[in-house]
Amino acid sequence: MKAAGHVSWGGGGQIEAAQRIAARAAEAGLPLQLHLPNLPPLAEEGEARRLARKPREENPEYEWRGDPYLQVMDPAVVCDLLRWLREQCGFVQLYDLSAVDPAADAPELWVVYGLLNLAEKVRLELRLGLNKEHLSVPSVVAVHQAADWHEREAAEMFGIVFEGHPDPRALLLPEDWDGFPLRKDYEFPDQYQGISCT
Amino acid sequence: MSSSHPAAAYSRAPGREIELDVATQDCQIHMGPQHPATHGVMRVLLKADGEVLSGAQTHLGYLHRSAEKIGEMVDWLQYLPYTDRYDYLCAMNNNLGYSLGVEKLLGLEAPERAQYLRVILSELNRIASHLFAVGTYGLDLGAFTPLFTALRDREIVLDLFERICGARLTYSFIRPGGLWNDAPEGWLEDVAAFLDLFEKRWHEYWTLVVENRIFIERTADVGVLSAEQAIDWGCSGPMLRGSGVDWDLRRDQPYQVYDRLEFEVVKGSGYRGSVGDCFDRTFVRMFEMTESIRIVRQCLEQMEPGPVHNPEVKSVIRPAPGSAYCGIENPRGELGHYLVSDGSKIAVRVRVRAPSFCNLSVAEHLMPGSMLGDAAAIIGSVDIVVGETDR
Amino acid sequence: MALPTPPREPARRHHYLGDILSTIHSTAKGMALTMRYLWRKPVTMDYPKEKPVIDQRYRGIHVLDQQLCIYCDLCAKACPVDCIEMDAVRHGKEIEWKAFTLDYQKCMFCELCVYPCPKDCFIQGTEYSMVSEDRNDFVHDLLTWKGLREEEPS
Numbered sequence: 001m002k003a004a005g006h007v008s009w010g011g012g013g014q015i016e017a018a019q020r021i022a023a024r025a026a027e028a029g030l031p032l033q034l035h036l037p038n039l040p041p042l043a044e045e046g047e048a049r050r051l052a053r054k055p056r057e058e059n060p061e062y063e064w065r066g067d068p069y070l071q072v073m074d075p076a077v078v079c080d081l082l083r084w085l086r087e088q089c090g091f092v093q094l095y096d097l098s099a100v101d102p103a104a105d106a107p108e109l110w111v112v113y114g115l116l117n118l119a120e121k122v123r124l125e126l127r128l129g130l131n132k133e134h135l136s137v138p139s140v141v142a143v144h145q146a147a148d149w150h151e152r153e154a155a156e157m158f159g160i161v162f163e164g165h166p167d168p169r170a171l172l173l174p175e176d177w178d179g180f181p182l183r184k185d186y187e188f189p190d191q192y193q194g195i196s197c198t
Numbered sequence: 199m200s201s202s203h204p205a206a207a208y209s210r211a212p213g214r215e216i217e218l219d220v221a222t223q224d225c226q227i228h229m230g231p232q233h234p235a236t237h238g239v240m241r242v243l244l245k246a247d248g249e250v251l252s253g254a255q256t257h258l259g260y261l262h263r264s265a266e267k268i269g270e271m272v273d274w275l276q277y278l279p280y281t282d283r284y285d286y287l288c289a290m291n292n293n294l295g296y297s298l299g300v301e302k303l304l305g306l307e308a309p310e311r312a313q314y315l316r317v318i319l320s321e322l323n324r325i326a327s328h329l330f331a332v333g334t335y336g337l338d339l340g341a342f343t344p345l346f347t348a349l350r351d352r353e354i355v356l357d358l359f360e361r362i363c364g365a366r367l368t369y370s371f372i373r374p375g376g377l378w379n380d381a382p383e384g385w386l387e388d389v390a391a392f393l394d395l396f397e398k399r400w401h402e403y404w405t406l407v408v409e410n411r412i413f414i415e416r417t418a419d420v421g422v423l424s425a426e427q428a429i430d431w432g433c434s435g436p437m438l439r440g441s442g443v444d445w446d447l448r449r450d451q452p453y454q455v456y457d458r459l460e461f462e463v464v465k466g467s468g469y470r471g472s473v474g475d476c477f478d479r480t481f482v483r484m485f486e487m488t489e490s491i492r493i494v495r496q497c498l499e500q501m502e503p504g505p506v507h508n509p510e511v512k513s514v515i516r517p518a519p520g521s522a523y524c525g526i527e528n529p530r531g532e533l534g535h536y537l538v539s540d541g542s543k544i545a546v547r548v549r550v551r552a553p554s555f556c557n558l559s560v561a562e563h564l565m566p567g568s569m570l571g572d573a574a575a576i577i578g579s580v581d582i583v584v585g586e587t588d589r
Numbered sequence: 590m591a592l593p594t595p596p597r598e599p600a601r602r603h604h605y606l607g608d609i610l611s612t613i614h615s616t617a618k619g620m621a622l623t624m625r626y627l628w629r630k631p632v633t634m635d636y637p638k639e640k641p642v643i644d645q646r647y648r649g650i651h652v653l654d655q656q657l658c659i660y661c662d663l664c665a666k667a668c669p670v671d672c673i674e675m676d677a678v679r680h681g682k683e684i685e686w687k688a689f690t691l692d693y694q695k696c697m698f699c700e701l702c703v704y705p706c707p708k709d710c711f712i713q714g715t716e717y718s719m720v721s722e723d724r725n726d727f728v729h730d731l732l733t734w735k736g737l738r739e740e741e742p743s
Contacts (some may be wrong), residue, residue, distance in 0.1 A: 008313055009302040009524055010453030037520055065305055066520030093429050095525070096551040100538050103546075112536065114523060114551070118429065118443070121450045125523065146432025149559045157266075172259040172588055181267055182547075276669035279699035343623055350632050364648035364713065370699040378704065382646065397592060404593075406619050411612040464595050485595040492592060513667070513705055 011067070017122040018068040021089060028088075030081055031073035035127075037065050069112075069125040075137045078128060082113070082143045091115035091124055094140070097150035099158040104184035109158060111137055130160065139165040157182040222248045227570070231260050235338040235574035238584025242562070242577065246570050254565040254573070256558060261588040269548025274300055274515040275374065277548060282368035284552060285586040287330055290323040290359070291528045293372035298453060299524035299535035300374035303517035311504040312376035313454045314497045318389065319359070319372065320526075321490040321497075325396065326355040327529035328483045328490075329403075331581040335480060336407050338578035339416045344407045351399055354392050361385055375511025390498055393491050400488060408477075408484055417480065418471030421564040421576035425474065431560040434553050435531025436486065437580060440466035440479035447527040459496045461489045476579035483581070486529075516543050530554050530581055550589055554582040643715040648698045650716045651691055653731040657710035660684050664702035664711050670695045673702060686732055693719060693727040 015036060022034035072078055085091040096114035113126040130137060139162040140147045151162040152171040159180040162168065170177065176193075179186050189197050230241040239260035245253035265284055269277050281296040282289035294316055301307060308316070333348030356366045362381055363371035371378055407413055423433070428441040438445055446463040448456045464485040466478030517539040525534040531553025538547040557580050564576050634641060643649070665673040672695035676687040703712055721727060 008307045008454050009298045010447065010451045010526060011302075011524065012451060065518040066303055066522035069521070093432060095432055095434070095532065095556075096523070096534055096536065096549070098536060098549045098551075100521075100547045100549070102538070102540070112549075114534070114536070118445055123451075123523065123525075144432070145427075145430045146556060146559070149555065150432075170259075172262045174259070181264060182270075184270075272669050276667070276701065279669055279697050279701065282699075343619075353632075361644045361646065364644070364646040364700065365698065368697065368699070370701070378700070379646070382644075400593065402622055405615075405622055409615050410619055411608075411615040462594070467595070467597065468599050469596060470600055481595070485593070488592050488594070 011123060013120075013122045014124075015068050017117070017120070017124055018070060021085070021124060022070060024089065025070075025081075025084075028084065030084065031077060032081070032126075033071040033073055034068065035071055036068045067123075067125055069127045072126055072128040075128055075130065078113075078126075079138050079140055079143055081126070082115075082140050085115060085124070086143060090117045090119050092118060094144035094146045094150075095123075097140075097147050097154065099154045099160055099182070101158065101182060101184045106184075107132060109135065109160065111154070111160065113140070135159055136161045136163055138163050141165060156180070159183065224252060229573060229577075235578050236584065237334060237578075237582055238587075240582070240584045240587070242573065244565070244570070244573055249570050251565045251568055251570060251573060254562040256562050258558075258584075258588055261584045263585075263589065265589040266548055266550060269545050271544070273543050274517070274545060275513055277545070278373060279368065279370045282370055283585060284550060284589050285528065285530065285533070285554070285583045286367055287583055288320075288323045288327040288529050289367060289369045290319045290372060291327075291526065292533060293369060294320050294454075295524060295526040295528070295533045296535050297372050297374045298526060299522055299537045300515060300517065301511075302522040302524050303520060303537055303539050304374070304511065304515065305518070306375065306508055306510055308376040308508055309505045310455070311380075311501060312506040312508075314501045315377055315381060315506060316372055317454050317456065317459070318494050318497045319362070321494045322355050322358065322389065322392075324490050324529045325487050326352045328487050329355075331483055331529070332403060332407055332480060335578045335581070336413070338574045339413060341407070341410070341413070344403065347402060347406060351396060354395070358385070358389060358392060361388075373507075373511075374515060375509075376505070376507035378507075380506045386498055386501070389494065393494060397488075397491055400484075400491075404484065408480060414470050414477065416572075416575055417476035417579065419475050419477075420471075420568060420572045421476045421561075421579060422472055423474040423560065423564060427560065427563075428474070431563075432556040433531065433560055434556065435528065436479050436482040437531060437557045437560075439464060440482045441474035442466050442468075442478075447525060447532060451525070453524075453526055455497070455500075456493075458500065459493050461493050464489060476575050479579045479581070483529075514543055516541060521547075525551070528553050530583065530586070531557055552586040552589060554580070554584075554586040555589075558582050558587050643717070645715070647715045647717070648700050648713040650693075650714055650719060650729075651702075651731060652712055652714040653689060654710040655686055655689070655732055657708045658684070658689075659708060660686075661707060663705040663707065667701045667705045669699065669701060670697060672696045689731045691729050691731055693729060694724060 018034055022032055025032040072081060093116040094113065095116045098112050100110040100112060108129040108131055111128040111130060115124045128137065137160060139151055149171060151165055154160050155162055155168060156170045156173050157180055178189060191197055225246050227244040227246055228241060229244055230236045231239045241257040243255040243257065244251055265280050268280055278293060278296065281292040285292055329348040329352045333345035336344035359369060360366050362385055363369045423441050425441045425443050428438045428443060442465050444463060444465055449463055464482050466473050466482055469481055470477045519539055519541040521538040523534055523536045525532045533553055534551030536549035537545060540546050561577055561580050565573055660675065660677045665675060672692040675689045678685045700713055
């Protein structure tokens with residue numbers, strides 16, 4: 001039957017894992033900062049649940065809900081960090097690598113690394129803030145082969161330069177596509193190579 | 199041929215080495231964009247040295263429909279029909295993955311009956327999808343009969359889906375908060391009847407495809423993917439389990455009611471060749487179908503009447519700000535949705551971690567060193583849906 | 590027959606003669622299975638002559654009951670692809686309809702437009718056949734559209 005604290009969305013154990021890794025990283029002197037959701041994952045019955053549904057202005061207490069993540073404070077160390085996580089902490093699979101543009105006027109893009117520990121059955125999310133003026137981050141293909149296509153996709157969709165990527169061609173878009181479609185300030189083109197896009 | 203040739207580095211089972219004495223000029227062959235083995239519009243640029251492949255390069259993007267950008271332009275609920283369209287062979291699973299992600303952001307769960315029905319629907323869809331995968335894989339290797347036999351049984355599943363949700367391929371039925379509708383009268387009995395029928399028919403596929411000597415010769419020891427490689431390349435689903443890795447999200451990170459159900463995680467064991475070859479991937483798919491039968495039967499037993507939709511999830515969804523990743527086990531592997539919300543009724547980011555996308559990225563590295571004719575066998579064994587690799 | 594479980598041990602490897610025998614054996618087994626179907630009833634349907642049975646929940650071409658409709662625009666707002674357009678003039682409680690068009694070139698039959706309807710007057714019917722040589726025919730005016738079924742040759 002259902003275990004206590006089980007929620008039906010899968011995952012689980014992520015907060016504990018993130019806390020553990022953050023503590024170990026602090027010991028090892030790695031620039032990781034822990035961010036925990038300060039809303040309970042499953043809003044309980046009663047007052048807490050009602051609060052959670054109120055708009056932000058009425059309820060300044062809460063910030064966000066969802067998965068915990070570890071903020072990487074220095075983009076230069078991302079390769080070493082992933083290698084450390086892989087070798088010391090057992091996060092052997094990079095299941096996802098993507099980027100997020102939070103808003104058109106936001107100063108930073110996020111690069112999100114999703115790591116999976118097959119032995120302990122937990123996930124870890126790393127987030128890296130990149131200034132939009134200088135979108136450059138070391139490629140992690142040398143550590144995780146899985147990053148290959150994900151980085152190519154993020155590069156063409158967001159204009160991030162992954163330094164040291166072995167094959168930095170466009171993946172899904174044509175080579176001569178203008179602009180970076182998943183950026184919030186992207187303007188839809190009227191035509192491509194004389195073909196109307198509207 | 200020198201030992202530095204990529205083909206020379208490729209190891210095969212003893213007794214089946216390719217003779218690499220004669221080096222010829224490399225020849226480039228375009229496989230696709232319209233090729234029956236690519237299961238969609240995808241191009242593979244093969245470099246062949248005589249009959250032996252020395253390189254391969256995959257070109258994607260022919261079916262790119264910018265699903266992730268559309269996710270940033272429509273409501274949370276309005277995005278639901280678009281999820282059907284990335285992996286159109288298992289749209290129920292895609293609906294489920296997206297709905298679970300939204301529910302995670304909302305902090306709400308679906309009622310219990312809805313969760314059971316969701317498991318039934320996604321397992322039936324897994325059967326349908328694996329049937330199609332096994333059937334078309336037979337077609338890729340030159341056998342025509344298995345496809346039609348497989349489509350006959352898949353049609354029964356589609357008929358069941360048509361009765362519960364009204365569509366045969368793009369269901370949009372599992373929504374955040376539950377389901378649109380309860381099962382119609384007599385539907386669950388028909389599901390049980392289908393399972394009984396399919397249990398008998400399963401042996402036909404075993405005889406027609408997996409026990410077939412030609413099939414074994416074409417797939418055993420071809421495209422061997424080691425467990426380390428599979429993990430490193432981000433593979434998931436039958437691709438990962440075929441390589442002998444014991445990993446299934448349904449058991450290891452159970453979502454919905456999977457933690458109450460008993461089933462076995464099928465792994466590739468080198469039944470006809472070495473662990474992680476094309477045969478093992480099909481082997482895993484075959485036995486996942488029987489496990490799905492087992493799961494659906496348990497669900498039918500445990501299910502109780504009740505509501506199928508959580509009334510707190512309205513039609514205009516405004517999740518709290520935050521980000522959530524929700525991964526589920528699709529027939530093809532781990533389908534992940536990374537959703538970012540800023541508290542408004544439109545998502546900031548809908549990232550789709552598509553299983554075919556990650557699984558396909560390894561295919562071009564399996565090809566060097568194999569025979570030209572095996573290219574179709576390798577791509578077919580990955581079981582890609584191009585709608586999903588390109589999104 | 591019990592539900593098969595995955596075998597734990599690798600299958601027996603054949604040698605030269607065994608390979609030949611196993612090839613003959615598996616081919617004969619497969620052909621026997623195929624031949625068994627030769628005398629069975631076909632599972633396919635002779636489509637244009639026979640019509641499939643369509644279930645009540647089928648999401649086909651939309652049907653509008655314009656007597657009930659209150660021109661609330663909820664269906665158009667729910668549509669992900671904005672394919673519904675309506676135009677009417679209100680005279681107190683009376684509604685004078687000008688147009689209620691649905692563009693089936695865009696529509697993806699997701700049924701999201703049907704659920705928010707407060708009067709249940711806008712549903713997806715059981716008709717599925719829509720054939721034309723002109724793209725403009727797929728923009729239906731649901732006020733005047735009577736369905737295709739009658740026009741089809743029987």
